[in-house]
Amino acid sequence: MSDLFAPCTLGNLPLRNRICRSATNDYMGNPDGTVSPAQMNLYRELAEQEVGLIITGHACVSPDGRNDANQNAMYDDRFIAGQKTLTDAVHAAGGCIVQQLSHAGGKSPQAVTGRVPVAPSTLEYVPGVPARELTIEEMHRIQDDFASAAVRAKQAGYDGVQIHCAHGYLLSEFIDPTWNVRTDAYGSDRFRMARETLEKVRAAVGPDYPVLLKVHSNCQGEASDFLAALTEFLNICADLGVVAAEVSGFDFASQPPEARRYYLQGAEELAAKTRLPIILVGGLRDREDMQAALDAGMALASASRLFICQPDFVSRIKRGGMSACRGCYGCFRCYQTTGKRCVLHR
Ligand SMILES: Cc1cc2nc3c(=O)[nH]c(=O)nc-3n(C[C@H](O)[C@H](O)[C@H](O)COP(=O)(O)O)c2cc1C
Numbered sequence: 001m002s003d004l005f006a007p008c009t010l011g012n013l014p015l016r017n018r019i020c021r022s023a024t025n026d027y028m029g030n031p032d033g034t035v036s037p038a039q040m041n042l043y044r045e046l047a048e049q050e051v052g053l054i055i056t057g058h059a060c061v062s063p064d065g066r067n068d069a070n071q072n073a074m075y076d077d078r079f080i081a082g083q084k085t086l087t088d089a090v091h092a093a094g095g096c097i098v099q100q101l102s103h104a105g106g107k108s109p110q111a112v113t114g115r116v117p118v119a120p121s122t123l124e125y126v127p128g129v130p131a132r133e134l135t136i137e138e139m140h141r142i143q144d145d146f147a148s149a150a151v152r153a154k155q156a157g158y159d160g161v162q163i164h165c166a167h168g169y170l171l172s173e174f175i176d177p178t179w180n181v182r183t184d185a186y187g188s189d190r191f192r193m194a195r196e197t198l199e200k201v202r203a204a205v206g207p208d209y210p211v212l213l214k215v216h217s218n219c220q221g222e223a224s225d226f227l228a229a230l231t232e233f234l235n236i237c238a239d240l241g242v243v244a245a246e247v248s249g250f251d252f253a254s255q256p257p258e259a260r261r262y263y264l265q266g267a268e269e270l271a272a273k274t275r276l277p278i279i280l281v282g283g284l285r286d287r288e289d290m291q292a293a294l295d296a297g298m299a300l301a302s303a304s305r306l307f308i309c310q311p312d313f314v315s316r317i318k319r320g321g322m323s324a325c326r327g328c329y330g331c332f333r334c335y336q337t338t339g340k341r342c343v344l345h346r
Contacts, residue, residue, distance in 0.1 A: 002294040003317060004287065010053065010277060010299055011243030012327035013159055013210050015096055017052040018294060019314050020302035022246065022281045023100040023162065023214065025057035025071065027335045033060075033073030035082035043086055046094025048305065050314040053300060055212075058102035058164050061149040062142055065103030065170060066112050070300075074101060074149035080156045087157035098160040098212060099153040103142055105170030106131035106179070118179040120173050120193075139186065142170070143197045150211070160210030162269055163201060164247045165194050167216075176250065178221035191233040202240050212279075213237060214246040217266025227266060231273045238275040244299055245270070246279040255328035259283050264296060271297040284326065287317040305331055309342045 002008070005017045059072040063307050066073065073079055083099070090097045106125025118138065119131035134142070150161045165171040173179040174186065174193040179202045186192050193302040201211055215234075219226045234245055247267040255262055262282035271278040277299035284290050290301035306313045311326040316323070330343035340346075 003303065004291055004294060011210050012208065013053070013243065013293060015052040015097055016050060016094065017314065018300045019045055019054060020246070020279055020300045021051045022304040022309045023055040023057055024304045024308060025067070025166070027068060027070045027254050028343070029070045029072040033067055033071070033079060035072060035086050038176055039072075040086055040089055041310075043097065044089045044093055045094035045311045047090040047097070049312045051095065051307070054097045055162050056097065056099045058100045058169070059149070061101050061145040062119060063101055063223065064113050064115050065105065065108055065142070067102070067104040067108065069112050070126065074099070074122050075153065076146060080152050083153070083156035083158070091157070096159050098162050099158040100209065100214070101146055101153065101163040102164035103145070103170040105173045106166040107168055119170065120182055120186065123179060123181070125168065125173065125179065129278040136184070136186070139193060144195070145202045146197045147200040150205050154205050160243065161201070161205070161211060162212040162214055162246065163194070163198060164214050166214045166250075167252070168250060171197060172216060172250070175216075176219045177222060177223050178219070180222060190194045192231065195236060196231065197269050198237060198242065200242050207241060210243045211241065212244050212246065213242050214248060216250050216251045217247045217270060218251070219264045220250050224335070231270060233247070234270060234274040234276045242276060244277040244279055246281055246302055247280050252282050253329055253332065255283060259284055259327075261289055261292065262291065267298060268296045285325065286323055305329070309344060
């Protein structure tokens with residue numbers, strides 16, 4: 001039985017404990033894509049509060065894949081210096097930090113990017129907003145963008161990168177049969193776009209740099225063979241030297257407040273059938289949930305909202321305390337409307 005609080009390694013990453021702060025967009029970056037003082041404070045605090053592995057909110061790899069006006073960007077060398085200040089602060093506090101990289105695909109708002117969203121197919125990824133189908137040339141350019149962004153993350157001092165293949169962003173749109181109705185090789189092999197992206201990232205960052213992945217254990221459309229196909233894909237990722245896969249689900253944001261351990265069953269199956277360490281995220285609300293995830297074979301237990309509510313969650317539960325998070329998902333919108341990150345903050 002793994003101890004939640006014992007030091008461990010994930011691939012070649014030494015961690016203080018097995019608790020991960022899952023990628024969480026804070027909507028607090030500067031409008032030019034650089035790191036803001038508020039973000040510096042946020043990540044420094046997470047490191048000071050003993051989080052084992054910190055994964056940043058998703059940073060966009062291309063201007064056309066931006067998610068919101070305050071998202072950090074990694075599509076140019078000018079972003080490296082500010083990011084380096086952030087990783088230096090985290091390391092000075094003894095933390096380990098991985099940057100999540102994404103392209104928001106059919107969900108990239110035109111009001112932010114100035115362009116019609118691009119996606120695997122000409123469908124409405126956001127109701128009422130048809131996306132434009134990507135050409136193969138454009139897809140190869142986006143794969144190169146992921147690779148260049150990963151190199152910048154490495155130069156900025158990140159301990160690794162996590163490639164975002166979940167939550168309806170571009171790479172997961174390719175994987176889900178509902179959102180990928182292409183008739184070419186990227187439709188017949190839905191994992192091809194993500195696989196080629198990882199191959200290019202690996203080639204760009206070198207053989208030893210930690211590369212992680214975030215995926216869904218379920219999919220929106222009818223696909224009885226989804227978990228089997230995902231298992232095969234994760235084993236290919238293991239061959240590419242991917243360090244671990246964090247397992248979420250496409251429907252995480254519609255889970256009711258009382259729901260727990262949403263994706264444990266799928267993640268357990270993946271942990272048993274793949275050669276890749278699996279990190280579970282979704283509805284782990286307290287120390288018992290996290291320990292249950294480890295007992296089921298997970299390498300780490302990961303959470304997002306608990307840390308928005310109380311960045312000191314790790315030290316709090318170590319002392320026998322509880323989380324105050326209500327699981328309401330109010331945090332998705334309240335920063336823009338109230339300037340607070342959690343409905344419980346004063
Ligand atoms: C405000 C907010 C922002 C999020 N931003 C990201 C993100 O940038 N990347 C990502 O992969 N998931 C993101 N998520 C999803 C979380 O990482 C996590 O998968 C989900 O909230 C379920 O975990 P939880 O039950 O511990 O909150 C976000 C969640 C919230 C509430």
